[in-house]
Amino acid sequence: MPVTVRATTPADLDIFVTTLHAAFGRFPDRPDEDGSGVFWSALEMDRNLLAVTADGRAVGTAAGYSFELTLPGGGRIPTTGVTNVGVVPSHRRRGVMTALVRRQLADLRARGEHVAVLLAMEATIYRRFGYGPATFTRRLSVPRARAGFDETRRGVPVGTGSIEVLRRQDCVAALEEVYDRHRRRRTGALDRPHRWWALGAGHPPVSREPRWIGLHRDADGRPDGYVSYRLEDGVLLVDETISTDDGVHEALDRFVLGHDLVREVVLQDAPSDHPLRWQLLDHDAVASSGDEAWLWVRVLDVVGALGARAWSADGDLVLQVEDPFLGETARYRLDVTDGRARCAPTGCEPDLTLDVADLGSLYLGGVSPRELLRAGRITARDRSVVQRAEAMFRTERAPWSHHIF
Numbered sequence: 001m002p003v004t005v006r007a008t009t010p011a012d013l014d015i016f017v018t019t020l021h022a023a024f025g026r027f028p029d030r031p032d033e034d035g036s037g038v039f040w041s042a043l044e045m046d047r048n049l050l051a052v053t054a055d056g057r058a059v060g061t062a063a064g065y066s067f068e069l070t071l072p073g074g075g076r077i078p079t080t081g082v083t084n085v086g087v088v089p090s091h092r093r094r095g096v097m098t099a100l101v102r103r104q105l106a107d108l109r110a111r112g113e114h115v116a117v118l119l120a121m122e123a124t125i126y127r128r129f130g131y132g133p134a135t136f137t138r139r140l141s142v143p144r145a146r147a148g149f150d151e152t153r154r155g156v157p158v159g160t161g162s163i164e165v166l167r168r169q170d171c172v173a174a175l176e177e178v179y180d181r182h183r184r185r186r187t188g189a190l191d192r193p194h195r196w197w198a199l200g201a202g203h204p205p206v207s208r209e210p211r212w213i214g215l216h217r218d219a220d221g222r223p224d225g226y227v228s229y230r231l232e233d234g235v236l237l238v239d240e241t242i243s244t245d246d247g248v249h250e251a252l253d254r255f256v257l258g259h260d261l262v263r264e265v266v267l268q269d270a271p272s273d274h275p276l277r278w279q280l281l282d283h284d285a286v287a288s289s290g291d292e293a294w295l296w297v298r299v300l301d302v303v304g305a306l307g308a309r310a311w312s313a314d315g316d317l318v319l320q321v322e323d324p325f326l327g328e329t330a331r332y333r334l335d336v337t338d339g340r341a342r343c344a345p346t347g348c349e350p351d352l353t354l355d356v357a358d359l360g361s362l363y364l365g366g367v368s369p370r371e372l373l374r375a376g377r378i379t380a381r382d383r384s385v386v387q388r389a390e391a392m393f394r395t396e397r398a399p400w401s402h403h404i405f
């Protein structure tokens with residue numbers, strides 16, 4: 001049965017939420033009277049889509065949030081966080097999602113956006129639509145009894161700040177401000193618009209669920225980091241540790257790893273390059289699990305996207321980018337001088353040939369071209385090209401994203 005995809009308005013909120021929850025098999029929570037209090041409260045109803053059957057039944061949804069994404073080199077671009085894609089079980093596998101995604105990608109291109117991003121429910125769904133996994137997280141668990149820091153390291157930070165334990169609701173403004181400073185500097189991070197904090201939308205510590213916050217302040221008393229956590233049956237679970245400085249980050253890690261009445265500390269969704277095991281006396285005390293993709297990137301405009309980020313090495317590359325979902329193939333010449341790129345369509349022979357989803361994976365510098373070559377995902381003219389690509393795409397730190405939307 002053919003469906004029509006149409007944009008929603010605020011008047012569609014109820015039908016949007018009901019259809020979405022039917023797709024997920026859940027009953028919709030209702031937000032508080034002021035519109036706050038559940039993760040989807042920050043929906044932008046002028047940006048969402050509904051798939052409707054010929055007899056007027058809503059059977060599918062897709063949403064977009066307006067975010068800003070931090071790129072390698074610190075540039076920031078507007079991007080859409082795609083989410084709430086759902087098709088009611090009675091209408092699956094008939095192309096409803098495909099119709100929603102096709103319309104959404106066209107809309108996002110019309111807005112002039114270079115990339116779209118999403119968090120995937122299942123890693124098998126989104127590659128076909130041109131999204132590639134681009135940032136990664138892992139779960140780090142440490143038995144507290146083995147959590148001693150190695151004080152003989154050459155670079156043990158000299159802490160001049162302090163940590164205060166507060167309830168989440170008593171320091172929201174400080175959390176918002178610290179997060180905002182962090183995300184402007186961290187490649188792969190998304191902003192958390194004020195509206196999310198004001199509504200308590202999203203997940204802790206943005207949402208209003210009770211949390212303890214270790215708020216770090218510098219020597220002048222200015223907040224410059226925090227850790228959001230709770231204790232469950234002797235396990236201290238960290239939602240996120242946010243700071244703009246490695247020394248502050250270590251101070252916050254020391255704080256949770258030194259907490260009394262705790263058997264184990266779990267850093268959920270930690271960056272993939274967290275140096276914790278190199279900071280402890282017992283290298284093997286840190287168990288890493290749950291390695292997974294977090295942010296998936298979909299390049300919409302190759303010229304705009306490649307021109308917007310900074311590059312770690314100068315050089316030139318010709319990329320052939322294949323986009324089977326949109327039925328497009330094109331070659332682009334990338335010329336990098338002093339870390340900035342000029343990118344333009346070309347007719348030259350390609351150095352690298354890759355799917356647009358793999359370009360999305362490489363874009364933020366969190367995935368190595370060599371690894372994709374070894375995996376058979378990209379092809380290269382010769383080895384020297386891969387070395388050059390490796391040096392150019394690389395970023396100093398792994399990109400990390402931790403906004404749940």
Ligand SMILES: CC(=O)SCCNC(=O)CCNC(=O)[C@H](O)C(C)(C)COP(=O)(O)OP(=O)(O)OC[C@H]1O[C@@H](n2cnc3c(N)ncnc32)[C@H](O)[C@@H]1OP(=O)(O)O
Binds near residue numbers: 084094095
């Ligand atoms: C960013 C986010 O919102 S993540 C949340 C995604 N939503 C959910 O998981 C909610 C529960 N699931 C659903 O609502 C639906 O099954 C959806 C949205 C995942 C898919 O909707 P459908 O309308 O059935 O997809 P559609 O018929 O367009 O299928 C497109 C292709 O994706 C494939 N596909 C669809 N769902 C899945 C899946 N869960 N895993 C792997 N492949 C899938 C289909 O087989 C089809 O492949 P083909 O083109 O080779 O034939």
